[in-house]
Amino acid sequence: QVQLVESGGxxxxxxxxxxxxxSASINIDNIYAMAWFRQAxxxxxxxxxxxxxxxxxxxxxxxxxxxxxxxxxxxxxSLQMNSxxxxxxxxxxxNARQRGQVYTSGSWGQGTPVTVSA
Numbered sequence: 001q002v003q004l005v006e007s008g009g010x011x012x013x014x015x016x017x018x019x020x021x022x023s024a025s026i027n028i029d030n031i032y033a034m035a036w037f038r039q040a041x042x043x044x045x046x047x048x049x050x051x052x053x054x055x056x057x058x059x060x061x062x063x064x065x066x067x068x069x070x071x072x073x074x075x076x077x078s079l080q081m082n083s084x085x086x087x088x089x090x091x092x093x094x095n096a097r098q099r100g101q102v103y104t105s106g107s108w109g110q111g112t113p114v115t116v117s118a
Contacts, residue, residue, distance in 0.1 A: 002024050002031065002096045002107040003024070004023070004024055004025075004094045004095075004108065004109035005023050005094075005109055006021065006094045006109040006110065006112040007023075007112060008078075008112060009092060009114045011117065012084050012114070012116050013084075013116070013117070014084060014085060014086060014116055015083060015084065016084050016116070017082045018081045018114060019079065019080050019081070020036065020078065021077070022034065022036075022076060022077045022079075022094030023075060023076045024075060027072075028070055028072065028075050028076070028077060028096075031097075032052055032098045032101075033050055033051070033053075033095075033096070033098075033099075033106075034050065034051055034052075034068075034077040034095065034096050035047065035048070035050035035094070035097075036050070036068065036079045036092055036093070036094060036095070037092070037103075038092045038093070038114070039090050039091050041090070045093065046059070048061075048062050048066065048079070049062050050068065051068045051070055056068055061088075065081065065084075066079055066080065067079070067080040067082075068080075077094065079092070081114075085116060086116050086117060087116075088116050089114060089115050089117070091111040091112065092114055093108055093109055094109040095107065095108055
């Protein structure tokens, strides 16, 4: 299992921005897919964005507002979140999986909380 550590969460105002980071215990160039999920209070965990060796993908709510990227030099994966809305509030989790694995079989970080409120 890959050890993942998220950082960058906090409080933001509606319309504001935050950048989340996820560091890994192994070289991220050797990880097929890295993704962000989030879980709002009382709701199930949901997919936000992913980056694979084939490209990137976003949920409908994240498309156009969030940008996921990898930085091999820093061995981190990041999520730039812009135009934040109160509905973006939740705990954000980093996930890493290898080709052929499903998300639930991959590795998870401990989560970083994001609160969007005036």
